[in-house]
Amino acid sequence: MNPFALVNARTIAEATRTSATVAGLMAGSGGSPASDVSIVKAGGIDLLDLMKETLLSPDRILNLREIPGLDQIAVKVDGLRIGAMATLAALAGHPFVRDHFKILAHAAAASASPQIRNVATAGGNLLQRPRCWYFRAKEFHCLKKGGDHCFADNGENRYHAVFDNDLCAIVHPSTIATVLMALGASVELVDARGMTRKVGLAEFFVSPSVDLTRENNIGNGEILTAVEVPSIRAESRCAWLKQGERDSADWPLADVAVVLDFDAEDKCARATIVLGAAAPAPRRARSAEALLVGRKIDGAVAMEAGRAALDGATPLARNSFKLPLVETLVRRAISQAAATPG
Ligand SMILES: Cc1cc2nc3c(=O)[nH]c(=O)nc-3n(C[C@H](O)[C@H](O)[C@H](O)COP(=O)(O)OP(=O)(O)OC[C@H]3O[C@@H](n4cnc5c(N)ncnc54)[C@H](O)[C@@H]3O)c2cc1C
Ligand code: SF4
Incomplete structure (x- = not known):
């Protein structure tokens, strides 16, 4: 160094x-x-x-x-404001987050190890660079680093993306991003002129087809100051599930966040399903979402939705094992959310 x-x-x-x-x-x-x-x-x-x-x-x-206030987690009338410098441990342990944004506290607590969570911040977590081992090794000057070749394409791609992987097959490394996206969160960015812009996470994260060299659209000189999460509606029921190779200190092989709203007849009125560790950015499982709306959720419907979550999947030579993992996590998360008291 x-x-x-x-x-x-x-x-x-x-x-x-x-x-x-x-x-x-x-x-x-x-x-x-x-x-x-x-x-x-x-x-x-x-x-x-x-x-x-x-x-x-x-x-x-x-x-x-040393910037005062940047680590504050504030409860607002319309949601939560997480200062960019709030640590994952603070997020996981915050009493209001644990009571009212349980899936967010859960995802923060399940990220990395206790030592890392005590230091790693919400902002840095969303902006961390991907873990593709070719990207992380200076010997491999791959497409993402301005080279002309994706080494994962015909290489060791076990941990890589099963969707949107034709150009660059990274998976987004942030675990809280899966949940934040499902909750409709946005980031606040401030530039050198003091101008503030607020960007929904769905627009903030950038697919390789838009720009291969970056994972988000933070600009030069911009600072991410906060993450804003709208209040969860009273009628919403949520679940977040992760599967890793081991239970702690590692990134998920797959994770999924589900937010379901129900009408007076207990039919699903609105569904948001986000897949983590599956694509270069957290990915909405739109076919599965559409399949749930207007229906009562039982085991068979959850199973159908699990299968639908795989629509558009293009597994690589060594990572098709992820497909049944994603399918199962989606099915279980839907069943778990539906069974949560509203
Ligand atoms: C063994 C291990 C296991 C891990 N497991 C997981 C896991 O399961 N899930 C998970 O999500 N992560 C995991 N991580 C990754 C870890 O959580 C991230 O590296 C960490 O959250 C990054 O946050 P940081 O505050 O340290 O960011 P930094 O390293 O300080 O910054 C990251 C990047 O963001 C930029 N940056 C940071 N803050 C700002 C800001 N406010 N405005 C503008 N730019 C900024 C920096 O310039 C840098 O490019 C793991 C890491 C290790 C080592
Ligand atoms: S998956 Fe992306 S980061 Fe990894 S080698 Fe291919 S281009 Fe590089």
């Missing part, structure tokens, strides 16, 4: 003076480490990994930890 200066930003305005995003730097570096730049650090878990892997060599790191 190269020597670097660590500078504490005291205000958001100071932080927005940083020159570039990590994605921009890595794509522009032609495969060699970028130099003479500053980059922002939240918990530093992913940033330092990239530096240790010598994929990134900034001269200055701008620490966001």
